[in-house]
Amino acid sequence: MRVRIEAIDRRPLLLPLRVPFVIASGEVATTRAVEVEATVSSEGVTATGLGEAAALPPVTHEDVDDIIKNIDQAARSLLASEGDIAPEHAKTLMFALDRAFEGTPVARAGVEVALLDAIARLEKMPLYRWLRPGAKHKTTFLTDITLSIGPIASMVAEAQTWHARGFRCFKVKVGRDVDHDIQALGAIAKTLDGVSFRLDANAGFSVKDALSLMAAAKRLSLRVECFEQPCAAHDLDAMAQVTSAIDVPVIADESVSSMRELDAIVKAKAADGVNLKLTKMGGPLHALRIGVAAQHAGLKLMMGGMVESRLGMTSAAHVDAALGGVDFADLDTAFLLTKEGHRGGYTNEGPRLTLTDGPGLDVTRLT
Numbered sequence: 001m002r003v004r005i006e007a008i009d010r011r012p013l014l015l016p017l018r019v020p021f022v023i024a025s026g027e028v029a030t031t032r033a034v035e036v037e038a039t040v041s042s043e044g045v046t047a048t049g050l051g052e053a054a055a056l057p058p059v060t061h062e063d064v065d066d067i068i069k070n071i072d073q074a075a076r077s078l079l080a081s082e083g084d085i086a087p088e089h090a091k092t093l094m095f096a097l098d099r100a101f102e103g104t105p106v107a108r109a110g111v112e113v114a115l116l117d118a119i120a121r122l123e124k125m126p127l128y129r130w131l132r133p134g135a136k137h138k139t140t141f142l143t144d145i146t147l148s149i150g151p152i153a154s155m156v157a158e159a160q161t162w163h164a165r166g167f168r169c170f171k172v173k174v175g176r177d178v179d180h181d182i183q184a185l186g187a188i189a190k191t192l193d194g195v196s197f198r199l200d201a202n203a204g205f206s207v208k209d210a211l212s213l214m215a216a217a218k219r220l221s222l223r224v225e226c227f228e229q230p231c232a233a234h235d236l237d238a239m240a241q242v243t244s245a246i247d248v249p250v251i252a253d254e255s256v257s258s259m260r261e262l263d264a265i266v267k268a269k270a271a272d273g274v275n276l277k278l279t280k281m282g283g284p285l286h287a288l289r290i291g292v293a294a295q296h297a298g299l300k301l302m303m304g305g306m307v308e309s310r311l312g313m314t315s316a317a318h319v320d321a322a323l324g325g326v327d328f329a330d331l332d333t334a335f336l337l338t339k340e341g342h343r344g345g346y347t348n349e350g351p352r353l354t355l356t357d358g359p360g361l362d363v364t365r366l367t
Contacts (some may be wrong), residue, residue, distance in 0.1 A: 003119055006039040006112060008075040012064055013052060013309060016338045019158065019226065021307050022148040023176030024204030026058050031307050032339070034067045034107075035365075038114035042122055049117025049360055050342070052312035053110025054279050054305065057256065061201070069181065070107035074100035078111075084093075097227025105282035110119050112283030113315045113361075121360040128321035128355070131288055137194040138325035139355040141317060144169040144198055145332045148178055152184045156159070159188045159195075166350025169196045169225065171330060174213060175238045181215040189222055198328065200228040203254050207231060210242045226328055228275060228302070229253040239270035241332030251302050262290055266297050273327065276319065278312070284319050291323050304330035309337065314345030314361050321355060329353075341366055 008289075013033040018030045033054040040047055053067045077100045093115065101108035120130040121310045128137055140163040145167040147155050159170055170188065174181040185197065201210065210230035217224050231238035233254035243250040252271035254344065256262050257280040265271050274294050291301055303320040305312050313334045320326050331353060334340065345363040346353045356362045 003122065003170070005078055005115065006041050008071065009037045010034050010068055010071045010079065010110070013341060015309055015341055016248070017155075017307070017336050018338055019148065019150070021146075021314060021336065022147070023149060023173045023200070024202040026056075027148075028056065028307055031309055032056060032064055033312070034064060034071065034110055034309065035111040035311065035341070036071060038111065038112040038117040038118050040115065040122065042337045045122060047118045047121040047360075049114045049119070049121060050311055050363055050365065051110040051113030051115075051117060052308055052315065053106050054308040054312050055106050056306035057362045060106050060306065062104060064140050065133065066104070067107045067110070070101065070104040071111060073124040074104075074107065074111065086197070090285055096284070101282065106279045108186070109278045109281070109283040112285060113278065113336050116216065116284060117360040117363075126318070126355065126362070127284075127360050131284060131287060131318065131322040135322065135325045137321045139321050141320060141325070141329040141331060141353045142169075142170040143329045143331040143351050143353060145335065145351065146171045146330075147173065149173045152180070152187050155184050156187050156191050159192060163195070164193050168194060169198065169351070171198040171200055171332070173202065174199050175201035178205070178209040178213050181213055185217065186220050189220060190229065194296040196223040196225050198225050198228065200253070201230045203229050205230045207238045207241045211245055213242050214246050222280075226251050226273070226300075226302070229255065236264060236268040240268050243269060249273050249300055251300065253277070253304070256290070257281050258286075259290060260292060262293060262297075266299070268337045271299070273302060275302040275330070276326070277304050277306065278315055279306050284315065287319050288322055291319065291326075295332070296363055297324070301326035302328035302330055305333055307336070308333050308336040310340055310342045310345055311361070311363050314355070314363050317346060317353060318356055318361065
């Protein structure tokens with residue numbers, strides 16, 4: 001099947017958060033995203049898909065204005081090619097988008113998701129099945145919930161709120177002040193029974209502070225499932241020191257956005273796993289390729305996102321499903337918003353998400 005790109009449109013997608021999303025390197029009070037709408041046609045039939053290009057400054061170099069500019073420039077290039085760039089073979093689309101979006105992965109991801117959503121709708125199948133036809137798919141996930149850095153009493157109160165809604169695994173942001181982090185973790189564990197933690201330093205720690213936090217977690221008898229990006233993204237020696245010193249899996253996030261960086265992580269033994277994010281990797285096709293390579297290298301996988309709406313989280317979940325399920329599902333940020341811009345994609349009971357079985361992403365815009 002040959003597919004023609006008919007149109008690519010975009011609009012800002014700024015949705016407020018319940019509380020500010022605070023990590024070691026910055027904070028946001030709303031999503032910093034752009035919704036992309038792509039229309040494609042084949043043999044006289046048209047379909048429209050949606051994608052989310054989600055930024056998180058300063059983790060991403062692109063912000064909303066950059067994303068809009070990059071999408072507009074690339075759209076002109078893609079449409080000027082007469083649209084003959086999206087056959088059923090994913091590699092052809094991937095290479096065309098690589099040419100159009102050099103160095104702008106966030107914008108690329110939003111456009112790629114929208115195009116893939118539209119193409120899968122044309123073929124009347126869920127996107128995960130289009131991404132890996134014939135593979136074993138998993139469509140139900142148990143996600144964590146993120147607790148941002150903040151006053152300890154506020155973090156405990158947030159944990160209690162989510163615990164009452166059925167969440168038992170907390171992804172706790174750390175990395176600004178190790179003493180504060182230790183106190184916060186201890187207070188949460190003391191308040192709530194039967195919970196586990198995924199710690200995420202967002203590259204904020206030295207080796208010394210990372211190991212101090214893990215030693216304290218052990219003293220407090222905390223159940224820590226993984227430790228994400230303890231040290232600076234490009235300091236693979238520091239990452240490797242932490243990885244070799246602790247028995248909790250270290251997950252590389254900021255350190256891995258490409259196959260080249262994955263190879264460097266494997267060579268340096270700098271992590272036990274990688275966090276796949278569509279926006280840092282440029283979309284589902286590259287994320288899926290990196291995820292499969294990481295699995296073959298014996299690494300664990302996390303599926304996450306920036307601060308994204310239901311649209312972005314559904315997109316990530318389809319890659320998770322295409323991979324047959326990952327070790328750590330971090331598909332929670334839509335729950336952190338005070339309102340939604342879309343419906344569909346998945347249903348949930350507390351932390352348990354199940355993809356719907358409609359074509360593409362099966363997500364529609366709320367009017």
